[in-house]
Amino acid sequence: MELIPKAAVIKKVINESNDVKSFLLELDEGKPFSALLGQFVEITVQGIGESTFAISRQKKGATQFIVSVKKMGHLTKMLHRLTAGEFVGVRGPYGNSFPLEEWYSKKLLIIGGGIGLAPLRPVIDQILLEKDKFAGLEIVFGARSPLDILFKEDLKLWESDPYARLHTTIDIPYEGWHGKVGFIPSLVKDLALKPDNSIAVICGPPIMIRLTVEALKAMNWKAEQIFTTLEMKMQCGIGQCGRCNIGGKLICKDGPVFRIDQIPYGVI
Numbered sequence: 001m002e003l004i005p006k007a008a009v010i011k012k013v014i015n016e017s018n019d020v021k022s023f024l025l026e027l028d029e030g031k032p033f034s035a036l037l038g039q040f041v042e043i044t045v046q047g048i049g050e051s052t053f054a055i056s057r058q059k060k061g062a063t064q065f066i067v068s069v070k071k072m073g074h075l076t077k078m079l080h081r082l083t084a085g086e087f088v089g090v091r092g093p094y095g096n097s098f099p100l101e102e103w104y105s106k107k108l109l110i111i112g113g114g115i116g117l118a119p120l121r122p123v124i125d126q127i128l129l130e131k132d133k134f135a136g137l138e139i140v141f142g143a144r145s146p147l148d149i150l151f152k153e154d155l156k157l158w159e160s161d162p163y164a165r166l167h168t169t170i171d172i173p174y175e176g177w178h179g180k181v182g183f184i185p186s187l188v189k190d191l192a193l194k195p196d197n198s199i200a201v202i203c204g205p206p207i208m209i210r211l212t213v214e215a216l217k218a219m220n221w222k223a224e225q226i227f228t229t230l231e232m233k234m235q236c237g238i239g240q241c242g243r244c245n246i247g248g249k250l251i252c253k254d255g256p257v258f259r260i261d262q263i264p265y266g267v268i
Contacts, residue, residue, distance in 0.1 A: 006027055011025065011084060038256065041093055104134065108137050131163050213260055226260040
């Protein structure tokens with residue numbers, strides 16, 4: 001396992017919202033970056049430290065990839081100060097992946113809350129590339145306000161694609177907003193999507209994941225039909241620090257992708 005960060009140059013910085021930026025990165029050695037859907041990387045800012053980030057866009061055989069960073073702590077604040085042409089360190093990719101091949105012929109329900117849409121965007125990308133292999137795609141995305149909506153160009157594309165059905169909501173009323181208002185679990189209840197031949201994938205704040213799972217179960221979705229990803233609970237990424245221990249499992253080694261019935265009660 002590669003433990004030494006590799007130098008990566010920032011090719012582009014994209015302002016996604018008030019507190020989220022996406023960084024288009026390329027390894028300095030110019031080799032293709034190969035990652036499975038759902039894997040994560042450790043990003044190092046020299047002299048500051050490192051942190052875990054989901055890969056929020058990738059293309060097979062490409063040398064570049066994107067991570068999306070919400071400004072929260074000291075390291076993410078320092079990342080937000082970086083500009084195109086500067087360097088960061090990259091370790092990874094690590095972790096398991098979303099089992100898309102097992103979901104062929106099924107309907108997919110992708111539910112993202114805030115920055116939780118980041119690790120789900122590559123999954124949506126792949127489903128749209130392989131439309132003939134799935135039975136349909138529903139996308140639910142929630143943000144605090146219109147100012148916090150991420151990946152606006154992607155949302156426009158998904159909304160205009162007749163294959164996908166996009167449902168966007170904000171938490172509370174906002175002047176000038178004419179779309180849905182309310183929390184994601186309530187919207188999921190209102191949509192009343194049937195569980196027949198379906199898989200749901202959820203990522204967002206823990207309370208949102210928990211309440212959305214409860215909403216799905218109330219509509220007869222089974223735990224084995226619901227997946228999530230928990231990369232926000234990791235630190236070292238290689239199973240050494242023990243911070244991401246959940247009932248004898250390590251998220252970085254056994255995850256970050258889990259079926260809901262694989263997660264000990266109370267973790268989310």
